[in-house]
Amino acid sequence: xxxxxxxETGNDGVEDPRPESRVRALLERWRGDRGIWxxxxxxxxxxxxxxxxxxxxxxxxxxxxxxxxxxxxFLPWLGALIPVLLVFALLxxxxxxxxxxxxxxxxxxxxxxxxxxGKSGDGGGLTVATHNxxxxxxxxxxxxxxxxxxxxxxxxxxxxxxDAVPAYxxxxxxTYPHHSVQGTVGLWSKYPLxxxxxxDIRLGWTRAMRATVAAPDGDIAVYVAHLxxxxxxxxxxxxxxxxxxxxxxxxxxxxxxxxxxxVLLGDLNGTMNDRSLNAVTSQxxxxxxxxxxxxxxxxxxxFPMARIDQIMVKGVEPVSSWTLPRTxxxxxPIAARLAF
Numbered sequence: 001x002x003x004x005x006x007x008e009t010g011n012d013g014v015e016d017p018r019p020e021s022r023v024r025a026l027l028e029r030w031r032g033d034r035g036i037w038x039x040x041x042x043x044x045x046x047x048x049x050x051x052x053x054x055x056x057x058x059x060x061x062x063x064x065x066x067x068x069x070x071x072x073x074f075l076p077w078l079g080a081l082i083p084v085l086l087v088f089a090l091l092x093x094x095x096x097x098x099x100x101x102x103x104x105x106x107x108x109x110x111x112x113x114x115x116x117x118g119k120s121g122d123g124g125g126l127t128v129a130t131h132n133x134x135x136x137x138x139x140x141x142x143x144x145x146x147x148x149x150x151x152x153x154x155x156x157x158x159x160x161x162x163d164a165v166p167a168y169x170x171x172x173x174x175t176y177p178h179h180s181v182q183g184t185v186g187l188w189s190k191y192p193l194x195x196x197x198x199x200d201i202r203l204g205w206t207r208a209m210r211a212t213v214a215a216p217d218g219d220i221a222v223y224v225a226h227l228x229x230x231x232x233x234x235x236x237x238x239x240x241x242x243x244x245x246x247x248x249x250x251x252x253x254x255x256x257x258x259x260x261x262x263v264l265l266g267d268l269n270g271t272m273n274d275r276s277l278n279a280v281t282s283q284x285x286x287x288x289x290x291x292x293x294x295x296x297x298x299x300x301x302x303f304p305m306a307r308i309d310q311i312m313v314k315g316v317e318p319v320s321s322w323t324l325p326r327t328x329x330x331x332x333p334i335a336a337r338l339a340f
Contacts, residue, residue, distance in 0.1 A: 033093060040094025043085055047097065050081050051104035054111060058275060066240050069230075072273040073306055076115075076295060079108040118293040120320035124337035125217045129324065130156040130265035130311060131333035132226065133168075135184075140164045143327040144171035150324050150335045154213055155188045156265035158226035182209035185224045185266070191215050199223065199253050201246040208250060208266075212259060217340040220316065221259035225250055225266035243269050244276040251279025254314070261315035261340065267331065268310050284312035287321035287336035296323055298332040311336040 053060075057075055060068040082104055089097035129152035133143050147155055148171070155176065157168060165181055172179065176188035182198040183206025192214045199208035208225040227247055230240040247268070254262060264284060270277045272286050288296040288307060297304030304323075309331055311321065317339040324333040 036093060036095045038096075040089055040092045040097030043089050043092065043094060043097035044100035047082075047085050047100040047104050050078055050085075051107045054078055054104065054107045057273070062276070066276070069240055069270070069274050069276050072275060073271050073308075075271075075273050076108075076112050077305065079104075079112065082108065112295075115289065115292070115295050119291050120293050120322070121291065122319070124319035124339045126154070126215050126220070126316075126338045126340070127152045127335060128154045128156070128222075128263060128265060128311060128338065129333055129335040130158070130224070130267075130309060131324075131327070132158045132267040132309060132329060132331040133160065133327070134329035134331065135159045135161045135164075137164065137328050139328045140167035141171040143329060144168045146325065146327050147333050148172060148175050150333070152335055153190045153215070154222060154263075154265075156222070156224040157186045157188070158184065158207075158224065158267045160184050160186050180209065180211060182206050182224075185209050185226055187211055187222060187224050187265075189213050189222075199225070199250065201225065201227070201249040201253075203228065203242075203246060207246075208253075210253070210257075215340075218261065219259055220261040220263060220340075221257050223250070223254060223262065223264045223266070225264065225268065227267065227269045230269050240270075240276060247277045248279045251283065254280065255283060262313065263316065263338070264310065264312040266310065267308060269308050271306055271308060272310070280312065284314045285318065287311045287313060287318035287338075288334075290321075291318035291336070292321035296321060296334065298323060298334055299330070301326050301330050301332050304332060307334075309334050313338060316340055 057071055060071050062068040082101060085101055089101060129147055129150050131147050137143055160181060172188045176190055178193045179186060179188040180193060180196045185207060193211045196211040198206040199210050201208045210221060210223050213220050213222050228242040230243055268277060272281055272289060296307050298307050298309040311334060319337045319339050321336040324335055326332055
């Protein structure tokens with residue numbers, strides 16, 4: 001006991017402020033604690049449960065309230081439970097819980113560790129951007145100008161209100177001489193557009209379009225889409241059936257496209273982890289996953305928790321991907337630079 005006291009407080013009885021001394025004192029107290037392995041069993045089980053949820057998320061059934069899709073939408077946030085459990089394990093002085101916490105830590109790093117590191121590079125011949133501008137946006141001109149300030153060659157806008165379209169057109173016309181608005185989505189480009197037409201995503205009204213952009217390095221098919229919204233309801237769970245049907249239709253349209261280079265821009269109301277978007281995600285790459293820095297969460301703009309706005313590619317190489325500064329929308333705009 002005398003030795004532990006001297007390590008923690010020093011020879012004069014004054015507490016030693018050095019971190020290494022405090023750690024040694026803590027370990028000294030734990031060394032003689034016989035309950036260190038018996039305490040914290042519940043915490044250890046919770047740690048293992050978190051790891052199992054991350055490992056087997058694809059097995060969570062969607063039949064009841066689309067629970068699988070809901071879990072996959074916010075899957076990275078399961079990692080936030082790890083430091084919480086760590087604090088409780090330290091307070092309980094449980095070696096069992098501390099060791100068990102290594103399991104979800106390793107699993108989370110395996111799943112998402114690659115998103116933490118920066119992967120953006122230099123080069124790229126085409127910059128694209130997309131933004132759900134919010135139908136009730138009070139400043140269409142300012143929002144359009146902010147997105148254009150990214151230097152994008154091609155801009156996609158979603159949730160365009162009919163009476164606000166002229167404001168967006170006026171704000172962008174000097175930089176983007178070529179554009180088309182189909183229903184509630186629009187595409188603005190520095191380069192000529194052709195083969196422009198709406199895409200049927202089984203809604204009964206137009207929320208998706210396609211155009212061929214004659215970029216300097218070659219033609220590229222650009223799709224703009226705004227899939228139906230999802231809701232979390234107490235009596236119905238994660239209501240996403242309409243979005244799922246639209247995602248299937250969008251995936252079929254992209255698969256049939258005869259142009260080898262394809263870019264999808266838009267608000268998919270789902271993340272890359274969501275199995276219900278498989279018709280799209282199975283054939284395209286996310287620019288954020290391939291060349292982004294961090295998770296690139298885009299919604300809600302006030303406190304981004306999920307990346308439901310996507311830039312996805314097929315036949316071109318993502319060089320970098322990033323989020324743009326907040327506008328008057330409830331989404332953040334996102335951009336990517338691509339190499340042919």
